[in-house]
Each structure stands twice: as structure tokens, then as C-alpha cells.
Amino acid sequence: MNQDQLKQAVAKAAIAEIEPHLESDSIIGIGTGSTANFFIDELARIKNEFDGAVASSNATAERLKKHGIPVYDLNSVAGMEYYIDGADETNHHLELIKGGGGALTREKIVAAVAKKFICIADQSKKVDILGAFPLPVEVIPMARSYVARELVKLGGDPVYREGFTTDNGNIILDVFNMDITAPKQLERDINQLVGVVTNGLFACRPADIVLLGTADGIERLE
């Protein structure tokens, strides 16, 4: 199986996980990226079994609408049972690096609201220690140089993601070579820097379930 087939298999597994629990008024939080896109395409097949979705990016909102799935503003929903999203890395504690697609802030907000965060990924995303993937940090544009200097003090090598603006109008610094042996502490430390909107560590609020597409089937971490 190639990587896309693994992503599609894990998207189907996430549907199987949530479908028995959906009700006509259910709202589902949806992440961003290629794996989330496979999930959206599968979700469209059962769109009559729930009310609608909250999107973590403009791109996801567009894809949902194209499938005829109603998209709600997060402020207009009381809560949601599930948030489904991909990841750039996961460790065995279900702590994640996200934000390769630059949607980390809205992803973190929707994940915070959901009762259960189901992360879906192919097997290449599972690591022992987070950090081979550069850690994305969303930053208010005028704070870019200041935050970059502070990230160097924290031990990282930040690189400005050229030509990219987030849905919130901000920039991304991708931080290479960061020691992420204490993910929760690092998540808090980076978020303390003035000018940082948020960083792509999902450790303080990790996934509740990680489903991994592997050549031997779906691996479940919980």
C-alpha cells in the first residue's frame, strides 16, 4: 500500500469509530491536510447521519461545503463529541506535532472544544521522540524577529516559512533541531513568548486515540 492508500484506510477506520455514535444533531470538528481530506471525502458518504461540521481552516471549510456538508462557526455550537485530524508526528503518549499545513492555531482551538480527539495518520508519523519534523510556531508578523531570537535561546533553529500567511493573517516559524524530550513544558514555554499565537505541540491536550494506517492494518494507540 502506498502512503495515500494508508491515509484512506485510516480515514475509513475513523468513520467506523464515530459512525455508531452519531446523532442527527451531532457536530464534528474537522482538521486540515491530506489525511483530513480523505476523511472529509469518506464523511460525505454519511452526511445524512449528522448535522454538520466545524472546520479548522478555510481549505477544509471549502472541501466540506463542496460535499454539501453544513459548516458552522465554532462560536455558534455548544460543543462537539469528536475532532478528527492528521498530524506530522505522534509519540507513544499521543503527543503530537501539528501545523505542517499551517493551520495549527485553529486546529488547537477546535481540538480544545471536542470531547474526543481522534488523530489519523499513516505509520510514517509515529516516532519515539518528537522533533525530527520542524516545530511550527504561529507568530504575529511584527514579532517575527524577536520570537526567532527567543526560540534560538530555547535551543531551536527557527526558519521563516517564506510566502506563507496563516488563515489568521500571521506568519509561521518552523523550528528545527529543538529538544522535545519534555513536550508539555516546551509547549507552555513557547506559548509564553510575547508575539507567539500558538505552537504546533499538542501535548497539554494530546490526542485521545491515534489510528495509524500500516501495511498490516490499522494500529490503535490509546
Ligand code: 5RP
Ligand atoms: C495541518 C496539520 C496536518 O494535520 C499535518 O500537517 C498532517 O498533514 P497530512 O495529513 O497532509 O500529512 O497539522 O496544519
